[in-house]
Amino acid sequence: xxxxxxxxxxxxxxxxxxRCLTGLDLELEAGELCCLRGVSGSxxxxxxxxxxxxxxxxxxxxxxxxxxxxxxxxxxxxxxxARHVGFVFQMFHLIPYLTARENLLVARSELGRGERGAxxxxxxxxxGLTDRADHRPAAxxxxxxxxxxxxxxxxxxxxxxxxxxxxxxxxxxxxxxxLDLLAEYAADGGTVLMATHSETPESRAGRTLWxxxxxxxxx
Amino acid sequence: MSxxxxxxxxxxxxxxxxxxxxGALACAALLPVAFHSSGxxxxxxxxxxxxxxxxxxRILPKTADLSAYWAQGHADGTLPEAAVQRFSxxxxxxxxxxxxxxxxxxxxxxxxxxxTGITAEVAPETKKKGSMIFEIEPGTIxxxxxxxxxxxAGDEIELAEHSLTVAAVLxxxxxxxxxxxxxxxxxxxxxxxxxxxxxxxxxxxxxxADVGVDNLARLRAxxxxxxxxxxxxxxxxxxxxxxxxxxxxxxxxxxLLPWVLAACAGVVALLTAINVRERRAEIGIxxxxxxxxxxIAGLFLGKAAFIGIDGALVGFAVGTWLAVxxxxxxxxxxxxxxxxxxxxxxxxxxxLPLFAAISxxxxxxxxxxxxxxxxxxxxxx
Numbered sequence: 098x099x100x101x102x103x104x105x106x107x108x109x110x111x112x113x114x115x116r117c118l119t120g121l122d123l124e125l126e127a128g129e130l131c132c133l134r135g136v137s138g139s140x141x142x143x144x145x146x147x148x149x150x151x152x153x154x155x156x157x158x159x160x161x162x163x164x165x166x167x168x169x170x171x172x173x174x175x176x177x178x179a180r181h182v183g184f185v186f187q188m189f190h191l192i193p194y195l196t197a198r199e200n201l202l203v204a205r206s207e208l209g210r211g212e213r214g215a216x217x218x219x220x221x222x223x224x225g226l227t228d229r230a231d232h233r234p235a236a237x238x239x240x241x242x243x244x245x246x247x248x249x250x251x252x253x254x255x256x257x258x259x260x261x262x263x264x265x266x267x268x269x270x271x272x273x274x275x276l277d278l279l280a281e282y283a284a285d286g287g288t289v290l291m292a293t294h295s296e297t298p299e300s301r302a303g304r305t306l307w308x309x310x311x312x313x314x315x316x
Numbered sequence: 317m318s319x320x321x322x323x324x325x326x327x328x329x330x331x332x333x334x335x336x337x338x339g340a341l342a343c344a345a346l347l348p349v350a351f352h353s354s355g356x357x358x359x360x361x362x363x364x365x366x367x368x369x370x371x372x373x374r375i376l377p378k379t380a381d382l383s384a385y386w387a388q389g390h391a392d393g394t395l396p397e398a399a400v401q402r403f404s405x406x407x408x409x410x411x412x413x414x415x416x417x418x419x420x421x422x423x424x425x426x427x428x429x430x431x432t433g434i435t436a437e438v439a440p441e442t443k444k445k446g447s448m449i450f451e452i453e454p455g456t457i458x459x460x461x462x463x464x465x466x467x468x469a470g471d472e473i474e475l476a477e478h479s480l481t482v483a484a485v486l487x488x489x490x491x492x493x494x495x496x497x498x499x500x501x502x503x504x505x506x507x508x509x510x511x512x513x514x515x516x517x518x519x520x521x522x523x524x525a526d527v528g529v530d531n532l533a534r535l536r537a538x539x540x541x542x543x544x545x546x547x548x549x550x551x552x553x554x555x556x557x558x559x560x561x562x563x564x565x566x567x568x569x570x571x572l573l574p575w576v577l578a579a580c581a582g583v584v585a586l587l588t589a590i591n592v593r594e595r596r597a598e599i600g601i602x603x604x605x606x607x608x609x610x611x612i613a614g615l616f617l618g619k620a621a622f623i624g625i626d627g628a629l630v631g632f633a634v635g636t637w638l639a640v641x642x643x644x645x646x647x648x649x650x651x652x653x654x655x656x657x658x659x660x661x662x663x664x665x666x667x668l669p670l671f672a673a674i675s676x677x678x679x680x681x682x683x684x685x686x687x688x689x690x691x692x693x694x695x696x697x
Contacts, residue, residue: 142693143689146692146693151603151604151689152687152689171608175603176606178604179605184601186692188597190597190598190601192598192601193329193598194329194330195317195322199321203317203322203602204606205605205611249605
């Protein structure tokens with residue numbers, strides 16, 4: 098499904114270079130829910146962004162399906178990202194001036210206008226937010242916001258979901274709902290790589306990888 | 317979700333920012349519209365005031381001695397009266413308000429007065445305008461302040477053995493006109509025994525907007541082809557005053573406008589830069605959702621252009637209202653010329669969104685080139 102080869106990345110700073118990924122390899126299969134753990138600053142977010150085509154690594158390749166992501170032009174990579182990758186962030190990153198439903202509709206999609214509306218409604222209904230569809234993020238609880246963010250990530254039925262601390266800002270009940278949704282998505286054949294500090298998500302994961310000193314280690 | 321829907325939703329959400337942007341763009345439309353609408357009146361007012369300085373050209377017979385002309389107040393020699401009519405048939409001339417004059421010194425009540433016969437003004441077909449001078453009915457006389465010698469309006473007077481009715485005694489002007497006795501040209505020709513001729517054509521020089529052009533040489537060349545038997549004399553001080561005043565009026569608006577527009581462009585750029593900064597996370601997430609640079613650019617340039625259209629409509633309305641309401645107080649002579657210039661609305665609606673988009677371009681480019689990974693890595697508490 099996704100295959101990362103010899104990924105290296107160095108953050109360049111005016112004062113010093115920080116080498117956070119040191120030639121790691123990773124392969125995830127369809128239907129797999131994988132936890133990515135590591136201390137703060139270990140490079141979890143950097144790896145997720147690199148795998149999602151958002152951050153060109155200093156070296157290495159990311160093969161998503163049949164696409165070598167960083168061999169594509171930026172426009173082609175954006176299209177590939179829209180089709181195949183969904184992102185979920187700790188801070189939700191919902192667009193504040195759009196309603197929950199509009200936050201789903203803003204995703205780039207090849208669906209027709211009517212189909213998009215139906216898809217948004219279907220997703221919101223699946224997470225129990227039909228009655229909150231016209232509410233803006235400021236009017237939603239943290240758990241509701243993350244559910245909306247998850248719906249947005251799943252809008253185009255991506256093959257890969259990259260979740261960066263998706264439960265980091267949620268109470269245990271809300272975190273449980275989000276983890277259930279991700280597990281359900283993986284059970285349906287999707288691939289999930291979830292960066293987390295918490296041990297709770299590990300119980301739902303097929304495997305857990307530790308990011309230490311720029312490379313991955315099984316737990 | 318369409319780009320326009322997203323722009324409108326964001327504009328309504330950040331309404332203070334939108335209002336400030338709208339204000340800057342409305343000013344960028346309002347001030348030029350107000351300036352242009354009332355500025356046109358200002359220029360017309362200047363033109364009118366300068367015109368009121370009087371005729372600044374004298375077309376005299378070629379044979380006339382200029383020293384004698386200044387000493388006597390009239391030219392020796394004559395031109396055919398029909399010469400003035402030739403101007404009306406010519407096009408693209410630097411002459412206007414042509415007045416045929418026959419002047420000669422005569423005795424009136426023991427003093428020398430300058431009998432001046434005039435008829436209606438002639439103008440080239442394409443430059444017909446209202447007369448600069450009063451009209452005189454045949455059989456009547458208008459006496460200058462010094463020439464009146466005790467005569468009052470309504471008196472019957474004898475002049476060169478002809479009886480004329482005093483139509484008016486003119487107020488003191490402090491010029492040679494105080495010693496004139498104005499009659500209709502036909503009466504002057506009869507009184508002086510000079511039928512069908514004039515000895516001077518007075519005219520007003522058309523404004524030459526071309527800097528560096530020798531207008532006197534142009535006037536002489538034009539005269540040569542129309543009235544070859546004449547010579548043109550220009551009152552340079554008057555001509556220069558007219559030209560300087562008119563140029564000053566034009567330069568004032570030409571100087572002011574770029575500064576106003578530059579200030580508005582600066583405000584639009586600053587507000588867009590603030591908007592870009594506030595929306596860094598949004599830009600990052602839109603990238604993550606697969607949107608390219610076109611969509612990001614569209615959000616900022618589209619917002620500027622969209623508000624630019626609104627600003628153009630409101631700026632035109634307010635600018636026109638200001639010009640129509642307050643312009644007449646400033647320019648009373650040409651108040652009637654301050655009208656709604658619909659042409660400016662079309663220009664504003666097209667130009668202002670473009671102006672807004674160009675002003676918003678530098679911060680928009682910074683949004684496009686912003687690394688989304690930088691934003692998405694910044695996870696706050």
